[in-house]
Amino acid sequence: MTMRLVDRIGRRLKLRDLHILLAVSERGSMAKAAHDLAISQPVVSKTISDLEGTIGVRLLDRSRQGAVATPYGRALLRRSIAAFDELREAVREIEFLTEPTSGEVRVGALVAMMAGLLPAAIHNIRGQYPQLTIHVRQLITSPDVYEHLRKRTVDFIVGRVLSRRREKDLNVETLFDEPLFIVAGRRSKWANRRKMAIADLSKESWILPEPDTEVGAIVADIFHASGLEVPHPAVVCSSIEMYWALLPTGNYLALLPRSLLRFSTHRAIIKAWPAPMPLQLRPVGIETLKNRTLSPAAQLFIDRIREVAQPLTKPLKATL
């Protein structure tokens, strides 16, 4: 039986067949898949039929509306995606071995990482590997953010680590804690202050993110806990660019995470104080898919992110 299975996979199950099955599943139709692959519809039909014969189960449900994967088909597709990914990684690894200074890395990142930690790591690695291309995809915190890992559209994610993790198929490496700082422009009336007390702050003009975001919720909690009114925001916005445009006017206060301030090129135009009470976002970490072999270039880039993040693992007072 084992021999027969091996024989079926080795001699009859072809990458081309899986490629066609993937295309049909993605397009929901054999005719559309055929068009995309620049082959005729009968070829697609025959391939799927042969594949079903080889494996011995129905992989697609056909109808007037097209074709959709059966549970058997979905199982094969899920593994096929992983198989194609492994092959792609193998090619990338060979390319990297042939030309170690080149390669491609695909990273998913939260906007705060893109404005701080990542540019620093990119600057670091490109100094030694100038041919390396880093693709950065901006992600937003949401339950389906990990689909980018599962679909292999990114090699890894740099983001905030969930405290109670239900994603059993992921590896999580925590890099550093992420305290929030109160920030104002260097020309502001607060610039000479050495400390900020929470009672001073509730009446000021704040730039705050939307209340349904993590920072928004933390701000509300802190002021409530101190028996104070939650500040009425002057500007509600999550765009980092907006913060950097408004803060130098000296009229606004904002809360920004330490890693963003540590690495930002705008650091010189603002003044930052540790928040008067522990204000922490979820820690920053690297998330990868378990059982997925990363390319040497991706591994190298992760090493550089660790290296660049190292100062942030030290106690709060030592930095910023």
Place this chain on the structure above:
DNA sequence: CAAGTGGCTGGAGCATCACC
């Protein structure tokens, strides 16, 4: 209208054989 079938064609792969 989408999928499936049948018959055909061109090309790649393989086994065999002759020759050097």
Place this chain on the structure above:
DNA sequence: GGTGATGCTCCAGCCACTTG
């Protein structure tokens, strides 16, 4: 033993047509 020619088989693709 290595190389090239030859013929056979298999496979992927096409078109025309049928089926549901």
